[in-house]
Amino acid sequence: MAFITASWNPLGDAFYRKTELYEMSWSLRDGLRDSLVAAAPYGGPIALLREPQRRSPSSRPQLEIYSASGGAFASFPWKSGPVVQLGWTVSDELLCIQEDGTVLIYDLFGSFKRHFSMGQEVVQSQVLEAKVFHSPYGTGIAIVTSSSRFTLATNIDDLKLRRLPEVPGLQGKPSCWVVLTQDRQTKVLLSNGPELFILDNTSCTVVCPSGLSPQDGSIVHMSVSFSYKYLALLTDTGHLWTGLSTLQEKLSEVDTKKTTVPKQMLWCRRPKSQQPSVVLMWDRLLLVVGVCNETIQYPIEDPCVLVGEMDGVRIISSSNQELLQEVPLVCQDIFKIASMAPGALLLEAHREYEKSSQKADEYLREIKEQSMLGEAVRQCVEAAGHEYDTNTQKSLMRAASFGKCFLTDFSPDQFVTTCRELRVLNAVRDSSVGLPLTHTQFKQLTLQVLIDRLVYRQFYPLAIEICRYLKIPDYQGVSRVLKHWASCKVQQKDLTDDAIARAVCVKVGDSPGVSYSDIAAKAYECGRAELAIKLLDFEARSGEQVPLLLKMKRSQLALSKAVESGDTDLVYTVVSYLKNEMNRGDFFMTLRNQPVALSLYRQFCKLQEQETLKDLYNQDDDHQELANYYVTASYREKRLEGRLSLLQSAVDEYNKAKNEFAVKATEDEMRLLRFQRKLDDEKGAGLLGLSLQVTMETLLSLGLHKQAEQLYKDFRVPDKRYWWLKLKSLAEKEEWDELEKFSKSKKSPIGYLAFVEVCIKCNNKYEAKKYVSKVTPEQKVKAHLAVGDLEGAADAAIERRNEAEMGAVLSRCSPSNSLVIERLNRARAAIAKNFDSIHTQAPHLDRRTSCCCPFTIKASVCSIAGVIL
Amino acid sequence: MAHSARRDSPELPDFSILKRLARDQLIYLLEQLPGKKDLFIEADLMSPLDRIANVSTLKQHEVDKLYKVEHKPVISTSDQLCFLIRPRIQTVKWICDVVNADKVPGKSRRYKIIFTPQKFYACEAVLEEQGIFGDVTIDEWPFYLLPLDDDIISLELPEFFQDNFLAGDQRWVRTAGSALHLLYSLYGPFSKVYGIGRCSKMAYESWREQVEEGEQKARQAEIGNVFLIDRDVDFVTPLCSQVVYEGLVDDIFRIKCGCVEFGPDVTSSDKSVKVMLNSQDKVFSEIRNEHFSNVFGFLSQKARNLQTAYDKRRGMDIKQMKAFVSEELKGLKQEHRLLSLHIGASESIMKKKTKQDFQELLKTEHLLLEGFEIRECISYIEEHINRQVSMVESLRLLCLLSITENGLLPKDYRSLKAQYLQSYGVDHLLTFSNLRQLGLLVEQQPGETLTVMESKVGKLVNDKTAGKLTDAFSSLAKKSNFRALSRKLNLVPKMDEEYDLRVPRDMAYIFSGAYIPLSCKLIEQVLERDGWMGLEEVTRLLNGHEFAVTGSSGVDSKGKNDTQRIILVMFLGGCTYSEISALRFLGREKGYKFIVVTTAITNSSRLLEALLGNHV
The missing domain is CATH 3.40.50.2060 (Sec1/Munc18 (SM) protein, domain 1)
Incomplete structure (x- = not known):
């Protein structure tokens, strides 16, 4: 066990250890000297800009991007302006802050994504210093300009620049400064000479850290912890003050006895830290200063860069990378020399067991006697999580598994989860991947983000493997990876559209949660419109295709896809989009090719924009509809002149539509309207707007026979209609003499049965009878029945030898008409003999009579009603 | 009443969920x-x-x-x-x-x-x-859907017809698709979908899209097959006078949303009464599908039964009387009320329809359907126009004449139109323009016989670009081929035997045995053949756009047998009560149960009033 504790250094009552993470696989010619370096926490990527100040166009500085293990992602000459600061966002994007305040954003592979500016005033006064910081709001940037003003942006994805108030007496840049995030506010803490200021949105306040005496000198370096909770201040006399970042409480004050300003100063602590410390780095020395006043010194050979992590500090040199951290308590318990902690005993027991020594039993007994076996297993499992070396992990896990065998009701969850997570962690820690995450960091980062980071680095197969291994639901796991993969695939310039589309389709298939339209949108962003359309074809839901197609200005296609989707709301969305985008003519032409959309739009226009409707028909040369439109409009028009002119337009259009019938009908209507108007003026008849028939009716009832006659002739009203009209009108007015005269004026085109019936309707049986004799033989029976003359009816029926008619008469007979009944029955019997001859034509009628027969039951029903009511 | 079903008709799904759903959604929005x-x-x-x-x-x-x-x-x-x-x-x-x-x-x-x-x-x-x-x-x-009765669901969108078929505005198609989707998600999955007509096809596609977007749930299907049909496939049926009770009531009193207002002439008092007409009404549910000639027989029988029930109370003792009052009397009273209303309605119908005119009118309609004595029909129509019997009725007869005759001779076309304009004003030029656009009232192209027309339509369908053209201008180029269809599908029954309306033998009974409604006949044929096989000639005459698709759910015949016999028929552009009656009859005959979904209930007057050009 000695070999594990060999790298441990005591600090107060805790230990610190340095673990080697990687031999860096990069080969840097000049090491890290003269370079601007930015390395992201959580084992993030490293960006290097060599000689950032070199400005001659002949030799541009080189920007290089590496993984944490030194694997190259990208390298390209820097062509933009001088860079002040590099930094990484939470989503692994590289921020390059230029002297002129422009911030350029690149992805891991060095392709430019976008840029923004830190404000107009920066252009005149350069950026002197900049810091990239992370907060719950995302990644932020703070700059200080040569005019000594600070500007902040708390989230670069939702850019809101805040210019902080002026700092009194500040010239140029302050001697040191940090960004603090407290109480949801982002502030700047800065020192200028002996003074310390806090700058927030509105004010600049002088502050004094509690317990720091002015004799200690002015502050030359400061550092805030990963969680923004603790602050370390270094004075020019070498005093290191540590305390809460609110400056309210002091933790300790240590005299480092170094008066040179260190290159970097960082907090090194972890959650539930026993012994937090601050790490200071000079050219040749790394000093760990514990809050307990003790220190550890490490010599340095190469120039190094320190990266603060939540549970330690990574030290990157040109040749290797180490993790400096406080040894976790549980590891201390297990590995500390002569530790009697249950975990340590269990590990020992297992080691003896493997040696087949009976000592194993002794150790186990010892643990069991204290009933600490459960605790021992837990300790081993937990410690395994904190160890970086796989062999140590294995021996700890084996010991845990061994101890578990002697426990009956011990939940295996922790053990299983840790096994799985270690497997994942070991995979991503591999030098070829280069994500040196500790278990604590992994828990903080979450698996989702880890997968995202793998995806950013384009380790798609590994990401998918991990998702499958940890059984993450598809839409959160595999599908998400595939989506990224596909979006990346479409950017490959060396492949043809077809090849890419095919490749995407094969891989993605119909995984749930992967939207082809998103992938297509990506392709379109990369300027591959054709590919985008090909990809859209795979999209099963045509509704999803529409927005992108619109964006791509493929409006026709968008419209037809919308129609295909059967979602009228979508169709309408496209239509209203097109309406605003296109000129009218094109818009109508487009609609014309899409009948569904056209009818939808017409419906809308009918209710909202009548005028557009007209234009629409005009464009289509749809004269028929146009004419109909005018006719409709004419009915909304109250003034006669307006109505006539609309009707005239209708006539013109009907003419163009070659609808002669409608032309004539409309012209007639106009004629009628004029006629009505004239009569209204002359007689006040109130005719305007009535139909021809009603007009004539009104005229007749007003006694204006001449005018009615005129209409009859002018409009070529069929004789039948006119006769019916006049007949009814005269009967209603009970002008019986007129009626008789009229009946004799010429042969009635409607026959005389009508006269009989109308008279009966007007309750004039006497007049009705006058016309019975004139009725044609076929209708004689009906006529007789109508006037209630049963005998006459019977005579007529018998004369015509018509059985059906006889039946009809019979059905009307009541017992008092026994004579008639007898006669009819006799006649029927006579016919029955010759029945055969009639049979051929009778059945036809039979059904008709039977279907009308409900009406024969009436008498019986009336009596029932009588019973009940 | 006298029909015994060959197979037990399956139970209908419960559509009251639709009402509850709509109510809850409305309340949510109000909140x-x-x-x-x-x-x-x-x-x-x-x-x-x-x-x-x-x-x-x-x-x-x-x-x-x-x-x-x-x-x-x-x-x-x-x-x-x-x-x-x-x-x-x-x-x-x-x-x-x-x-x-x-x-x-x-x-x-x-x-x-x-x-x-x-x-x-x-x-x-x-x-x-x-x-x-x-x-x-x-x-x-x-x-989307309002259940009007156990087996009728309406979208209550009368403008669907006008917008879609006249103006070519397809905005409602998606609505129809969504309505279908709603039914699908509550009562589906459907095992097979048939359809005919351009709009039906689009509605079907819109529905499919929504199915694919939504999540699938495995459920017990409550509806078997679906049939979609465009109104413009069959204009003849809605243009005929209705003689089945429910249709007749609609023609005369106008049923609105399943409810009718009977005026004083029906109620024999000075008040109007609003009555819900649905299967809850015991009297109505028994006569709604009957030919009017049977209605009185039924009503008198019912009246007698009622009298007997009332008479029971004579000779009762106190206890029995008490039971009678508490149990039966209320029901009897209710029935009494309904019975007297329907008798009143029937009498009122009689007063309006017994007249000679109505007989003549029916006779003319039947002649037109059969294609006999066209000259006489024309002069009848002429007289109808001249005497200004009714603006809409005259138009209806003109349209019927044009459709059945494949257009009017130019001479007739002009003279009838001129006379109509004289009677009702020149603004009806627009009405005629609308009717022409829909193919309801057109002029025969000189020299065109039926066969020439048929082959021409055939060509149009084959030729893609021409097909587009017909699509585009809706029905401008569309011609009715009623006569040929009638022959192919036997729509007009042979007339050499008496048709007993009391015991109908086919759907023709809804038109006094004179005509089987084309729409319903198509449905019958397609269900019988399980598709359009063997109906190629018919669909060609109808201008195509037919389809039959088997649903995604595999049909396991066991247990689902009942569901398979529940057929949902969706009319795009409206359907008439007569058609519903015909389908009910068909259902009883073949053991199906039909559910009719329609964009609105229509009849000849509503159809034509939508096309009048003088109220724009």
């Missing part, structure tokens, strides 16, 4: 606007709403006053207004006016619009255009 509020209800939503929730339910959820949407300025003083409306642009515009009117004096109110069954983008666009999108909150009340 979203806490505090007292005034509720404005679209006029045609009143009756459906009445079926699922009463005023006290609404009051319980802090609805203060109820108003009908009347497109007039509101007088409400409440500071919260809630609008329960159909997604219609006119109504939305009215709401915009209301809100904007409030803005002038600076009155601040909260507004909530509840669209049912769904909202449309066009409505939101209007709100946006009028600048009040931010002032109102919008919700959707997915009240």
Whole structure:
């Protein structure tokens, strides 16, 4: 066990250890000297800009991007302006802050994504210093300009620049400064000479850290912890003050006895830290200063860069990378020399067991006697999580598994989860991947983000493997990876559209949660419109295709896809989009090719924009509809002149539509309207707007026979209609003499049965009878029945030898008409003999009579009603 | 009454869940606007709403006053207004006016619009255009289906017919799909889906999409097969006069949402009475499907039975009398009341229909269906128009003539139209234009015989581009092939035997034995053949768009046998009570149980009134 504790250094009552993470696989010619370096926490990527100040166009500085293990992602000459600061966002994007305040954003592979500016005033006064910081709001940037003003942006994805108030007496840049995030506010803490200021949105306040005496000198370096909770201040006399970042409480004050300003100063602590410390780095020395006043010194050979992590500090040199951290308590318990902690005993027991020594039993007994076996297993499992070396992990896990065998009701969850997570962690820690995450960091980062980071680095197969291994639901796991993969695939310039589309389709298939339209949108962003359309074809839901197609200005296609989707709301969305985008003519032409959309739009226009409707028909040369439109409009028009002119337009259009019938009908209507108007003026008849028939009716009832006659002739009203009209009108007015005269004026085109019936309707049986004799033989029976003359009816029926008619008469007979009944029955019997001859034509009628027969039951029903009511 | 089912008909699923579901959803939405509020209800939503929730339910959820949407300025003083409306642009515009009117004096109110069954983008666009999108909150009340009876479910969307078939506006298709999906998720999975018609196909596809998007749950199916049919597949049936009791009542008194209002002439008092017409009404449930000629016989029998029941009390002792009063009397009284109402209704029907005119009318209809003595029919129609018997009736006869004859001769077409215009005004030019577009009233192309037409339609269907064209302009190019269909499917029974309406032998009884409704015949045939096999000629004449799809759930025949015989028929564009009666008859004959889902109950007048061009 000695070999594990060999790298441990005591600090107060805790230990610190340095673990080697990687031999860096990069080969840097000049090491890290003269370079601007930015390395992201959580084992993030490293960006290097060599000689950032070199400005001659002949030799541009080189920007290089590496993984944490030194694997190259990208390298390209820097062509933009001088860079002040590099930094990484939470989503692994590289921020390059230029002297002129422009911030350029690149992805891991060095392709430019976008840029923004830190404000107009920066252009005149350069950026002197900049810091990239992370907060719950995302990644932020703070700059200080040569005019000594600070500007902040708390989230670069939702850019809101805040210019902080002026700092009194500040010239140029302050001697040191940090960004603090407290109480949801982002502030700047800065020192200028002996003074310390806090700058927030509105004010600049002088502050004094509690317990720091002015004799200690002015502050030359400061550092805030990963969680923004603790602050370390270094004075020019070498005093290191540590305390809460609110400056309210002091933790300790240590005299480092170094008066040179260190290159970097960082907090090194972890959650539930026993012994937090601050790490200071000079050219040749790394000093760990514990809050307990003790220190550890490490010599340095190469120039190094320190990266603060939540549970330690990574030290990157040109040749290797180490993790400096406080040894976790549980590891201390297990590995500390002569530790009697249950975990340590269990590990020992297992080691003896493997040696087949009976000592194993002794150790186990010892643990069991204290009933600490459960605790021992837990300790081993937990410690395994904190160890970086796989062999140590294995021996700890084996010991845990061994101890578990002697426990009956011990939940295996922790053990299983840790096994799985270690497997994942070991995979991503591999030098070829280069994500040196500790278990604590992994828990903080979450698996989702880890997968995202793998995806950013384009380790798609590994990401998918991990998702499958940890059984993450598809839409959160595999599908998400595939989506990224596909979006990346479409950017490959060396492949043809077809090849890419095919490749995407094969891989993605119909995984749930992967939207082809998103992938297509990506392709379109990369300027591959054709590919985008090909990809859209795979999209099963045509509704999803529409927005992108619109964006791509493929409006026709968008419209037809919308129609295909059967979602009228979508169709309408496209239509209203097109309406605003296109000129009218094109818009109508487009609609014309899409009948569904056209009818939808017409419906809308009918209710909202009548005028557009007209234009629409005009464009289509749809004269028929146009004419109909005018006719409709004419009915909304109250003034006669307006109505006539609309009707005239209708006539013109009907003419163009070659609808002669409608032309004539409309012209007639106009004629009628004029006629009505004239009569209204002359007689006040109130005719305007009535139909021809009603007009004539009104005229007749007003006694204006001449005018009615005129209409009859002018409009070529069929004789039948006119006769019916006049007949009814005269009967209603009970002008019986007129009626008789009229009946004799010429042969009635409607026959005389009508006269009989109308008279009966007007309750004039006497007049009705006058016309019975004139009725044609076929209708004689009906006529007789109508006037209630049963005998006459019977005579007529018998004369015509018509059985059906006889039946009809019979059905009307009541017992008092026994004579008639007898006669009819006799006649029927006579016919029955010759029945055969009639049979051929009778059945036809039979059904008709039977279907009308409900009406024969009436008498019986009336009596029932009588019973009940 | 006299029919004995060959097989026991299976039990129908319980559709009252639909009502409960809709009520709970509405209450949830009302709760979203806490505090007292005034509720404005679209006029045609009143009756459906009445079926699922009463005023006290609404009051319980802090609805203060109820108003009908009347497109007039509101007088409400409440500071919260809630609008329960159909997604219609006119109504939305009215709401915009209301809100904007409030803005002038600076009155601040909260507004909530509840669209049912769904909202449309066009409505939101209007709100946006009028600048009040931010002032109102919008919700959707997915009240798709209203069960009118044990076996009738209505979407209560009469405008479906007009919008979809006349204007070619497919916005309701998705609604139909959603309605089907609702039924599927409550009573599915379906084992087979058949359908015919373009709209049916689209509704089917929309439904399938929703099935795929949603999660699958394995459940015991309560509905076996589904049949979707477009109204424009069969226009003849709804255009015929109805002579089955329920249909007749609808034609004359207009049944609204399963409820009819009988006027003083029926109740023989000075008050009108509203009566629910459904299977709960013991008298009605026995006569609803009967040909009118049988109704009186039944009623008189019933009256006699009732009398006997009443008479029982003579000679009872006190104890028996007590039992009689407590147990039977109430039922008898109820039955008495219903019986007298239906007798009153029947008498009123008689008064209106016994006249010679009605006989003549039926005779003409039957001649048209058979294709005999067309000349006489035309002159009958002419007289009908000339005498201004009825605006809609005349139109109905004209349409029937055109469909059965495959269009009118140009000469007749013109003269009949001219006469109609003289009778009812030239604005009916638009009506005729609508009718032509739907293929209801068209002119025969000169020189075109039936066979030429048939082959031409065949070509149209084969030729893709032409097919698109027919799709596009809905039914412009569509011709009815009624005569050929009638021959193929035997729609008009042979007439050489007497048809006993008391013991019907086929569905033709609903039209006095003169015609088997095409829609129902198609359903019968497809169910019998389990698909469209052997009906190729028929579907060609109907312009295609037929489909038959086996559902995803494997059909295990055991145990599900009963369910298999429950058939859901969905009419897109409305169906008539006569059709429902015919299907009930078919169900009894073949041991099926039909559930009719329709966008609305229709009849000839509603169908044609929707197409009148003079009220736009």
